Amino acid sequence: MxxxxxxxxxxxxxxxxxxxxxxxxxxxxxxxxxxxxxxxxxxxxxxRSSGLDEDNQFYVTSVGYATDFDAPYVIDTDLDAIRKLPSVTDAVQINAIPMSNGGWSMGLQTKAGEGENSVPTALYMTDEHGLNTLDVELIAGENFKATEVSYRDRNTRDWPQSVLLTEALATSLFPDLSPTEIVGQTVYIQSNEPLTIIGIMDHLQAPWTGWTTINHAMLVPNKFDSPYSRYLVRAKPGQRDEAIAQVEQFMKQRDVGRMVRETETMTQVRMDSYxxxxxxxxxxxxxxxxxxxxxxxxxxxxxxxxxxxxxxxxxxxxxxxxxxxxxxxxxxxxxxxxxxxxxxxxxxxxxxxxxxxxxxxxxxxxxxxxxxxxxxxxxxxxxxxxxxxxxxxxxxxxxxxxxxx
Known part of the structure; x- marks a missing residue:
């Protein structure tokens, strides 16, 4: 000192x-x-958690080029065969991939009519296998039934009557209700078309990683009638690479007038996105x-x-x-x-x-x-x-x- x-x-x-x-x-x-x-x-x-089983998931895209290409038939038979592969847990056609920075978004509102406040959400089209393929759990309500699933194309304007919401989205729409109480409530899409909430999911991210409402996501029971198709596949634990090889081999060998374009793991999707x-x-x-x-x-x-x-x-x-x-x-x-x-x-x-x-x-x-x-x-x-x-x-x-x- x-x-x-x-x-x-x-x-x-x-x-x-x-x-x-x-x-x-x-x-x-x-x-x-x-x-x-x-x-x-x-x-x-x-x-941030995406809500997925990323280590065991991948997606594969394909496009039909034949003039007589029957998309619904090919999609249904593809998925049925892929789900039976020994290395696969489940598979689903889906219109968008979480974290891919590309997809569909809509607005939901609790009151019908133009000018009512709406809450933005990502929209995923899946069937009754969607929850298991995504590895998303229901915390309230029930899953889609096979009879509720329908095909839609780009010109379809009507929506299915049932919908699954993430807990974050449901809470934004009904902040004063518990997940159990939200099940059965009605929300409106495109201002006036009603949807009934049949289930609440624990967590699922939107495709856009920079979105402020990234935890807002909804599932509707639709398949997409289009020559272009994207399958999300969930492999059995530790068998992702085997599943990729088996799925690619099956799809490439199948003579239905289509071309397999891209296969990417969810691990790579996360790396690319961030x-x-x-x-x-x-x-x-x-x-x-x-x-x-x-x-x-x-x-x-x-x-x-x-x-x-x-x-x-x-x-x-x-x-x-x-x-x-x-x-x-x-x-x-x-x-x-x-x-x-x-x-x-x-x-x-x-x-x-x-x-x-x-x-x-x-x-x-x-x-x-x-x-x-x-x-x-x-x-x-x-x-x-x-x-x-x-x-x-x-x-x-x-x-x-x-x-x-």
């Missing part, structure tokens, strides 16, 4: 170097805190590492320059009896003081930058746990950066310092 006074007076005589170090630390901390916050926020998005978020995380980590290195090198350079200017002073202190440990302690303490000033300015800068990001880009608010972690990190960087120059300063002998006057 006896060194604080001399250190402070020395800093007042050499303000520029100290200010540069403090400013560099403040800027680095401001950026690092918010970068780590964004990395974790993106990580939370990437790790590729931009993963890339952003990698970029931010790279920026953090580069900033830490630049800050450390900046401290090394400025402290080394300061030591070279004070070689006579250091030699004089050594001649008056100062130990090497005293010289080391002096420069470490000086650096901690300067770094601390930069850190506390960085705390204010971190909060201010986050407030601007929240107001301008609707990003999540900063979790203040990052601040003490960043403060400790900057102190460690500062100490490690100054250790080498301080050690060299401690090696200066009184005689060497005198000769360099």
């Amino acid at each position: 006896s060194q604080i006074g001399p250190i402070f007076r020395s800093l007042m005589r050499n303000k520029v170097g100290a200010l540069l170090i403090a400013l560099q630390v403040a800027v680095t901390m401001t950026i690092i805190v918010n970068a780590i916050h964004l990395i974790n926020a993106r990580g939370d998005l990437i790790s 590729r931009g978020d993963s890339a952003l995380q990698a970029i931010l980590w790279t920026i953090i590492v580069i900033l830490c290195i630049i800050t450390a090198l900046g401290i090394v350079g400025l402290v080394s320059f300061s030591i070279n200017r004070r070689r006579r002073q250091i030699g004089t202190r050594r001649a008056l009896g100062a130990q090497k440990s005293d010289i080391m302690s002096y420069f470490l303490t000086e650096n901690i003081l300067v770094t601390s000033v930069g850190i506390f300015v960085g705390v204010a800068g971190s909060i201010a930058l986050n407030m601007w990001l929240v107001s301008s880009f609707n990003l999540p608010r900063l979790s203040y746990i990052y601040l003490p972690i960043a403060m400790l990190t900057m102190w460690v960087i500062g100490i490690l950066a100054v250790w080498g120059p301080a050690l060299r300063a401690a090696q200066i002998s009184p005689a060497t310092a005198t000769r360099n006057v």
Whole structure:
């Protein structure tokens, strides 16, 4: 503590170097805190549950090209055969894939009529095998019956009478009712067409990962009458690759005038969907590492320059009896003081930058746990950066310092 006074007076005589170090630390901390916050926020998005059995699921698409291609016949017989394969748990035709960033959305409302408030939702067309294939559980109500499932094409305007909703969607529509109480309620699609809620699902994501209502999804008992078809297949645990090979072989060998186009696992769908978020995380980590290195090198350079200017002073202190440990302690303490000033300015800068990001880009608010972690990190960087120059300063002998006057 006896060194604080001399250190402070020395800093007042050499303000520029100290200010540069403090400013560099403040800027680095401001950026690092918010970068780590964004990395974790993106990580939370990437790790969100889709509600699926992703490790055992894949989809395959095909398109019929024959002039006499009978889509309903091919779809029904395809699914019947695929479900009987030894590696398959279940399969279903579906109009959209969760996390694929492409699909159908509609609005549901609790009152009929134009101008009534509606709640947005993703729409999945499946049959009675949809829940088992998706690995989604009912928490209330019942599943579709086979007799309720019908084919529709792009020109169909009518909707089935029954519908399954996710719990999140059901709660948005009927916030004061429990899932059991919501079963049997009527909602309206396209303003005036009634749908009866027959079941509530626990969780299923919409196809669009950036959607604010990503947990709003509904299932309707429809198959799509179209030459283009997409099958979602759920394999038995650990047998996904075998199931892919068996399904592809069956579909390619079947002579019905169609072409198998694409097969993709749900694991790959997730990776593709969040590729931009993963890339952003990698970029931010790279920026953090580069900033830490630049800050450390900046401290090394400025402290080394300061030591070279004070070689006579250091030699004089050594001649008056100062130990090497005293010289080391002096420069470490000086650096901690300067770094601390930069850190506390960085705390204010971190909060201010986050407030601007929240107001301008609707990003999540900063979790203040990052601040003490960043403060400790900057102190460690500062100490490690100054250790080498301080050690060299401690090696200066009184005689060497005198000769360099």
